[in-house]
Amino acid sequence: MATSLQRRDHLGTIGARSGFLRNNYKVPPGLYCTGNPKKNSPVLVTANYKLSFDALRKELAVENCWLLVVDTRGINVWCAGGKGTFSAEEIAYQVQRADLAKIVNHRRLILPQLCANGVAIHKLKALCGFRGNFGPINAAAIPEYLKTGIANEQMRSVTFDLKERMVLIPLEVCMLWKQSIILCLFFFVLSGISRELFSLDLALQRGLIITTVTMLGIFSGAILTPLLLPWIPAKQFWLKGLITGVVVAGLYSTLTPPGLQPIDSIALALWLLSCSSYLAMNFTGSTVFTSLSGVEKEMRKGLIFQIVSALTALTLWLISAFL
Amino acid sequence: MKSMRYLKDTAILKLDVQKCIGCGNCELVCPHRVFKIIDAKAQIIDHNGCIECGACTTNCPVDAIYVNPDDGCGCATYIVNSWLQKIFSKKRSFLGG
Known part of the structure; x- marks a missing residue:
């Protein structure tokens, strides 16, 4: 198994991150290996999602390991842990x-810590x-974990830094293309x-005009808000989106095309x-620090605001043509 | 991760210290380091850090931990759909019987 990512793998990553054929990034489950593993080499367990598998294998360049893909x-x-497919039974x-x-002479599996919501280790x-042992959260910490056998507090805590948020943005935006096309047609008729x-x-x-403003709304809610997440003052995400929305709307109003009532x-x-x-608000599903x-x-608050505000907007937009 | 925090006093997380045997699984698996073993018993040291992922309760051998059991990824579209589904299936069961 290759431990360095080739052009094809990187292309696949772009596909997976943008949601192109989204449900098509499966790795065949089963046993893989890196280097020349022996009977006493460690066994690492991971999910059969392309990005999980890639993240792990590229950290194992100099290791001799078995990789069990479930x-x-x-x-x-x-x-997968949350949905129960990554389980002790699986x-x-x-x-x-x-x-x-028969392949190894020990009885230990190293599991990713984040499968713990689905895997009952006992x-x-x-x-x-x-027997299972929970390894670190990030694959990048695996080599150190293999050396020391210990994952420190930092390796056991999730993070959500700028880079981690950035890679999620393409999917947030690309998932919207269907709705966007329907909206465009609807706006064309309505306008x-x-x-x-x-x-x-x-x-x-x-x-x-209103299609452009919709794009700005997407930019504000699905790009700007995730990027600036920790710095936007408000705990609730619908309010965070509202705050960035006010700023973007303010900026847009300085450049509005003339002739608008x-x-x-x-x-x-x-x-x-x-x-x-x-x-x-929808970005809550992609973060690592929100609870259901x-x-x-x-x-309950956000949706009421969004529905009332959207309906008012569309009604005013319609009425305006008759004034 | 203390830099990013969600709503206060909202997460549903309960620990029955009586039942706890101090195995430390919860302390180990929690991605937000909510638990700590103090005097051979688990303690919730950061309730507001909890995101209800369920890792602690899944790995508690004596069922001492209760977490909001609703299965959900926590994104708005998913929740709207599950709400709609609830309303829709109620209506359907009305029609059906």
Whole structure:
């Protein structure tokens, strides 16, 4: 197995990160190896998601290891643990399928710490005869862990720094292409409705404006908010999105195309705020520090604001053509 | 990770210290270092750090930890869909019977 990533692997990474054929980044489950593992070499367990597998194998360039890839349906370690596909039962199944007991002479598996939400380590031994040890969270810390056998507090804590947030952004944006196309068509129709029933001129002219503002909303909620996350003052994500939305709307208003009525400006601003707020709220699912209870709590307030604001925006936008 | 914190007093996390045998699994697996073993018993030292991932409860051999059991990735679209599903399935069961 190669431990350095080739051009093909990097292309695949771009695909996985942008959501191109999103459910198609599975690694065949089973036993792999790096270097020249012996009977006493360590066995590392991981998910069969391309990015999980790549992250691990590229850290093992100088190690002699066994790699047991379990079938998580192409989902990453943490989410698969949460959904129950990365479980003690699944590990036991793969251990038996690979006949691991005959391949190695020890009975230890090193598991990624983040599979702990799905893997009950105390059940492993009874299921397959192997004992599990939770290794560090990040694959980058594996070589040190293999040397010392210890993962320190830092290696056991999740982080969410700028770079970690940045790699998530393409997916946040690319997941929206379907909705964006539908919205564009809808705006085109909505913007054309006028006193003369339907005006193609207006549809194109006003449709383009509100589509641009939608893009700005996406930029604000799905790009700017994740990037600036820790520095935006507010704990709730729908408020964070609202704050960035206000700033973006403010900047846009200084460059608004001439000929817009005040009612149009209000409609556009409200629309931008709804988009930004919703998309920011949706980013909770990608972070590492939000809880389901918290997200549900903030959604009860956030959704009401977003729906009211969006409906008001669209109504004003429609009325404006008749004034 | 003390730099990024979510809502206070919201996460559902309960520890039954009576049941705890002090094995330390929860302290080990928690990605936000919420637990600490003090005097051979687990203690919640940072409740607001909890994200309800469920690692502690899955790995507690004596069921001493309770975490919000709702399965969810915590993203808004997913929650909206599950709310809609609940409403929709209720309606359907009305129609069905």
